[in-house]
Amino acid sequence: MAEKVIGIDLGTTNSCVAIVEDGTPVVIPNRGGYKTTPSMVAMAENGKRLVGHIAKRQAITNAENTVYAAKRLIGRKWGSAAVRSSIETMPYRIVEGPHHDVRIMLRDQVFSIPELSAYILQEMKILTEEYLGEEVEKVVITVPAYFNDGQRQATKDAGLVAGLDVIRIINEPTAAALAYGFGRNIERKVAVFDLGGGTFDVSILEIGNSVFEVIATAGDTFLGGEDFDRRIIDWLVFDFQKEHNIDLRKDKMALQRLKDVAEKAKCELSSVKETEINLPFIISTGRNEALHVQTKLTREKLEELCDDLVERTLGICTQALQDAELDKSELEDVILVGGMTRMPRVQQAVANFFGFEPCKGVHPDEVVALGAAIQGTALTDNSCDVLLLDVTPHSLGIMIVGGYFHKLIEQNSTVPTSESHTFTTVKDFQTSVKILVLQGESDRAEENELLGEFILTGLRRAAKGEVEVDVAFAISADGIVSVTAKDLETGLEQSITVTATSGLTDDELRDMIDANQDHMVDVRSDKEFDKAEHEAQTLLRDIEKMFPDVEQIISGSDFGQDAVTKARTVCDKARAAIESKNLPQLLECIEALGRTSNMFRGVVSKTR
Numbered sequence: 080m081a082e083k084v085i086g087i088d089l090g091t092t093n094s095c096v097a098i099v100e101d102g103t104p105v106v107i108p109n110r111g112g113y114k115t116t117p118s119m120v121a122m123a124e125n126g127k128r129l130v131g132h133i134a135k136r137q138a139i140t141n142a143e144n145t146v147y148a149a150k151r152l153i154g155r156k157w158g159s160a161a162v163r164s165s166i167e168t169m170p171y172r173i174v175e176g177p178h179h180d181v182r183i184m185l186r187d188q189v190f191s192i193p194e195l196s197a198y199i200l201q202e203m204k205i206l207t208e209e210y211l212g213e214e215v216e217k218v219v220i221t222v223p224a225y226f227n228d229g230q231r232q233a234t235k236d237a238g239l240v241a242g243l244d245v246i247r248i249i250n251e252p253t254a255a256a257l258a259y260g261f262g263r264n265i266e267r268k269v270a271v272f273d274l275g276g277g278t279f280d281v282s283i284l285e286i287g288n289s290v291f292e293v294i295a296t297a298g299d300t301f302l303g304g305e306d307f308d309r310r311i312i313d314w315l316v317f318d319f320q321k322e323h324n325i326d327l328r329k330d331k332m333a334l335q336r337l338k339d340v341a342e343k344a345k346c347e348l349s350s351v352k353e354t355e356i357n358l359p360f361i362i363s364t365g366r367n368e369a370l371h372v373q374t375k376l377t378r379e380k381l382e383e384l385c386d387d388l389v390e391r392t393l394g395i396c397t398q399a400l401q402d403a404e405l406d407k408s409e410l411e412d413v414i415l416v417g418g419m420t421r422m423p424r425v426q427q428a429v430a431n432f433f434g435f436e437p438c439k440g441v442h443p444d445e446v447v448a449l450g451a452a453i454q455g456t457a458l459t460d461n462s463c464d465v466l467l468l469d470v471t472p473h474s475l476g477i478m479i480v481g482g483y484f485h486k487l488i489e490q491n492s493t494v495p496t497s498e499s500h501t502f503t504t505v506k507d508f509q510t511s512v513k514i515l516v517l518q519g520e521s522d523r524a525e526e527n528e529l530l531g532e533f534i535l536t537g538l539r540r541a542a543k544g545e546v547e548v549d550v551a552f553a554i555s556a557d558g559i560v561s562v563t564a565k566d567l568e569t570g571l572e573q574s575i576t577v578t579a580t581s582g583l584t585d586d587e588l589r590d591m592i593d594a595n596q597d598h599m600v601d602v603r604s605d606k607e608f609d610k611a612e613h614e615a616q617t618l619l620r621d622i623e624k625m626f627p628d629v630e631q632i633i634s635g636s637d638f639g640q641d642a643v644t645k646a647r648t649v650c651d652k653a654r655a656a657i658e659s660k661n662l663p664q665l666l667e668c669i670e671a672l673g674r675t676s677n678m679f680r681g682v683v684s685k686t687r
């Protein structure tokens with residue numbers, strides 16, 4: 080039987096994990112029974128790392144050390160607009176990393192974004208292992224279709240740090256389409272409209288039985304529910320400032336409370352027309368007077384605050400249709416994905432734009448993970464008959480003389496793909512050539528995303544135009560780029576896998592994988608301890624309940640007295656092992672407690 084592959088939707092707000100069981104994709108619930116887990120990581124005062132719901136629960140009181148929406152920063156460069164915006168609005172400290180990358184400071188420790196994402200992936204891995212009762216390693220992780228190479232590479236690094244073997248990175252809308260069409264034997268063109276917590280993607284696909292072919296994709300990796308929340312926060316902050324002349328954004332705890340209440344109000348307004356926003360004691364004045372936020376938000380007002388955000392998604396849909404060279408009327412279905420598509424205004428805008436009601440048959444929070452699990456199975460199990468053909472969202476090329484961008488692979492080309500081009504030297508006696516690898520659509524190199532650079536040295540000294548260098552680009556099915564440059568005369572070759580924007584060098588990555596493996600052992604022994612403690616406490620309660628009866632029954636005999644004393648000793652030893660968190664000792668005690676409990680039961684039942 081093929082090894083199990085898990086599918087993980089590593090979301091900005093929530094993450095979800097799925098597997099295929101007996102041919103059916105299923106989502107694995109977390110320990111609380113929820114199908115999604117908050118993508119949050121926190122550092123508690125005692126230095127303990129908290130992930131998921133536990134991190135979310137303490138976010139207000141530990142705002143500075145609780146990370147959410149880290150996906151908005153993954154693979155980004157220091158100084159970019161997205162990073163500047165996050166620095167202004169996030170309660171946690173965003174700092175510059177050693178490679179112009181972004182890091183986050185929690186208490187006095189600095190973490191890379193792939194590392195923080197790894198903690199969430201690891202939680203998903205552990206949940207699956209607990210569910211299946213066996214180890215899992217292979218994973219398909221989803222990313223927004225519009226993620227560039229740096230963001231994809233950084234996500235892959237996160238998987239490695241989590242101890243996973245990332246067999247494929249796939250695009251979220253494509254995964255959703257896979258789950259939508261899997262096993263249905265349909266032939267049609269569809270659009271996937273995916274508005275999540277942090278990103279927006281739209282993909283146009285052609286589904287033909289079990290072949291899923293992406294025709295075009297477009298998106299914005301900084302447009303999602305976070306921006307809708309931000310509009311509510313800004314509105315609350317503005318009114319508060321007008322009334323009290325105090326900027327609530329300066330207080331981290333107040334900011335976190337505003338974020339919580341804004342998101343809650345936004346979600347409520349998907350089912351009611353009006354909601355109350357109450358934040359008692361949000362801040363106190365210099366005169367020690369407590370101030371509160373108390374107001375009403377209507378659905379109409381929310382729609383007015385966020386109207387331009389919804390309009391932006393529609394502009395991107397127009398772009399995708401143009402790129403696909405299709406008219407809306409040629410589409411048969413629109414699949415809504417991502418929590419934000421629950422907002423009535425979004426659903427209405429999509430219906431108006433495409434001219435028909437979107438499909439309601441898929442679960443917007445689970446469909447991406449389900450699709451990832453299907454793709455994982457398709458890649459490892461020959462009997463799973465699914466073929467996925469995806470595209471690269473951005474054009475790829477290099478900078479040429481004059482600061483222009485020379486495209487080698489056009490956006491929306493099917494991946495994997497490769498292309499090469501021969502360039503010549505531009506100066507007499509030029510012996511080296513620097514190659515800047517870029518991704519984007521602008522003619523000007525500096526307006527595109529720099530993926531990395533490398534220098535090919537040792538060229539023959541010759542007049543300009545005489546030496547020829549062949550540059551070959553390849554994009555893997557993961558959307559990850561590699562480049563080779565070759566001096567055609569000498570055959571001298573250099574290749575790079577472009578990793579610059581992941582922000583981690585190979586050595587750093589290795590160190591993180593090692594460090595995290597230690598942590599994985601910790602997490603597991605913690606879990607084993609919790610399980611053992613639960614078992615021991617159940618037995619202790621059981622024995623304690625029977626003690627009075629047993630003592631009364633057997634106290635007459637020396638043997639009986641001895642047994643009771645021994646039982647007391649075993650119970651005390653177990654309590655001491657729990658107290659000192661001594662797992663080996665506790666496991667020994669459980670055996671002894673089990674024997675005592677059986678013996679007590681025997682005594683009690685015999686006399687009844």
Ligand code: AMP
Pocket residue numbers: 090091092093274275276277303304305342345346347349416417418419420421422443444
């Ligand atoms: P996702 O990334 O798909 O998990 O989507 C998360 C985003 O969806 C967050 O911004 C949530 O606040 C938002 N969301 C979840 N449920 C609703 C709802 N009922 N109405 C509006 N937005 C929602």
